[in-house]
Amino acid sequence: MSVDQKIFTNGAAYERLMGQWSRLTGTKFLAWLDMPKGLRGLDAGCGNGAFTETLLEHGAPASVDAIDPAEAQIAYAKAQKSVAQVKYQVADAQALPFDNAVFDAAAMALVISFIPDPAKAIGELARVVCEGGLVATYMWDGFDGVPVSPFSRAAKALGFGGEYALPSPEADTQAGMRALWQGAGLEAVETCRITIPVTFKDFDDFWQSCTAMPNPAIQFMRGLSDADVKRLRAWLQDSQPADAAGRINYTAAANAVKGRVKRR
Ligand SMILES: C[S@@+](CC[C@H](N)C(=O)[O-])C[C@H]1O[C@@H](n2cnc3c(N)ncnc32)[C@H](O)[C@@H]1O
Numbered sequence: 001m002s003v004d005q006k007i008f009t010n011g012a013a014y015e016r017l018m019g020q021w022s023r024l025t026g027t028k029f030l031a032w033l034d035m036p037k038g039l040r041g042l043d044a045g046c047g048n049g050a051f052t053e054t055l056l057e058h059g060a061p062a063s064v065d066a067i068d069p070a071e072a073q074i075a076y077a078k079a080q081k082s083v084a085q086v087k088y089q090v091a092d093a094q095a096l097p098f099d100n101a102v103f104d105a106a107a108m109a110l111v112i113s114f115i116p117d118p119a120k121a122i123g124e125l126a127r128v129v130c131e132g133g134l135v136a137t138y139m140w141d142g143f144d145g146v147p148v149s150p151f152s153r154a155a156k157a158l159g160f161g162g163e164y165a166l167p168s169p170e171a172d173t174q175a176g177m178r179a180l181w182q183g184a185g186l187e188a189v190e191t192c193r194i195t196i197p198v199t200f201k202d203f204d205d206f207w208q209s210c211t212a213m214p215n216p217a218i219q220f221m222r223g224l225s226d227a228d229v230k231r232l233r234a235w236l237q238d239s240q241p242a243d244a245a246g247r248i249n250y251t252a253a254a255n256a257v258k259g260r261v262k263r264r
Contacts, residue, residue, distance in 0.1 A: 008068075011048035011076020013213035018110070019050040021147045024196045025254050026054035026109055029138045032192055033258055038062045039104035043086075044093040044125060045111030049077030052086055055107070065098070067091035093121035098128045105134040110254075112139050112177070113166040122184040129261045135186055138194060138256035139172040145253040147198045148210045148217035154235045155220045160228065162220040177257035186259030194254045199247055203237055206248040 008014065037060040043052045046066035055064060064086045068074050077088045091097050093108060094117055106125040115121050125135045140146040143164075144153075155162025170176040174191035181189045200206035211218055224232065240248050 007214050007216075008047060008070035009072045010213055011073050014048045014073065014076075015050065016209055016212035017215060018147065019048065021196060021198060021252060022047075022050040022110055023054045025138060025194055025252070026051040027058055028194045028196065029107075029109070029136075029254075029256055030054065030058045032194070032256060033059075033105075033107075033134065033136055035059055035105055035134065040102065042066070042096075042098070042103045042106040042125070042128060044096070044106060044108045044121070045114070046077060046088065047073045047110075049073075049080055049082055049086070049088070051107070051109035052077065052088075053080070053082045056082055056085055061105075063087075065089070065103070067093070067096065093124060096124045096128050100127055101130040101133075103129050103133065105129065105136070107135075108137040110139055112137050112171040112180075113168050115171075116167045118168045118171045118180055119183055122180050122186075126184045126186060126261050131261055131263045133261045134258060135181070135184070135261065136256065136258035137177065138254045139177075141193065141253045141255050142169075142172055143217070145172075145255075146217060147252040148215060149252070150206075150236055150240050150250070151210055151217045151221075154232055154239065157239075158228075158231060158235055160220045160224065160232070162217075164216045164219055166216065172255060174255045174257070177255060181257050181259040184259075185262055187262050189257065189259040191255060191257045194256055196252050196254075197249065198252050199249050202246045203240075203242060203248060206240065207233065207236070 041061040041064045043066040046052045052066045069092045
């Protein structure tokens with residue numbers, strides 16, 4: 001089943017589903033990038049600004065531009081306090097509205113597999129970053145890495161279908177990322193795996209967060225009867241037992257890549 005690309009229509013719902021995990025992973029990703037302060041940064045596929053705000057907090061950039069094709073996400077981002085420091089605009093990473101070599105670093109957080117032509121987008125990031133500058137990304141590591149992965153496993157176990165394909169699934173592996181970065185002529189390419197703890201205060205919190213907005217991992221739920229939704233809840237409660245404090249805990253994992261623009 002292919003994924004409906006028009007799912008990013010509600011910035012607040014995205015925040016409930018993914019914002020907290022984006023910020024947690026983004027913090028580790030930025031630590032790995034280890035960028036000097038005062039850079040001119042680009043956040044491509046900024047969505048509702050979750051990673052952009054993390055970048056402001058932990059990266060201390062001189063300036064930040066942030067783009068996303070989803071108008072509703074950009075509208076949400078523009079209503080946040082980061083708008084004072086970030087120039088948000090609607091645009092596509094495959095055709096960036098910037099001159100050559102105007103940034104010191106460009107990043108895409110949790111975006112690359114949603115892009116139909118990731119090689120084109122990486123080429124664009126490399127074009128707008130200056131010589132020696134950094135181009136980097138991270139993406140959840142396949143179905144099992146995503147914070148909503150228990151839903152995919154439940155769908156499979158219960159025979160509800162649930163397989164889904166993002167437009168560019170190969171781009172979420174370290175090998176796929178390395179090939180894209182090298183294909184774009186970037187050098188000093190390195191990859192890594194980032195894991196984060198995913199914790200919900202109880203089962204309802206887990207359920208509400210994961211179903212806060214339509215997303216690839218819960219796409220299968222659209223056609224379920226009430227009885228099947230009940231079976232799904234019961235299966236998840238069994239497979240994700242609460243700890244002594246009632247919390248649901250597991251781990252999510254992402255792959256990341258970074259490389260530098262060659263001296264021209
Ligand atoms: C999972 S969200 C990630 C948002 C944000 N970067 C974060 O870390 O929370 C994926 C984002 O990729 C954006 N996206 C999809 N296709 C894109 C493209 N061609 N260029 C730039 N962004 C794109 C979507 O609109 C969506 O906001």
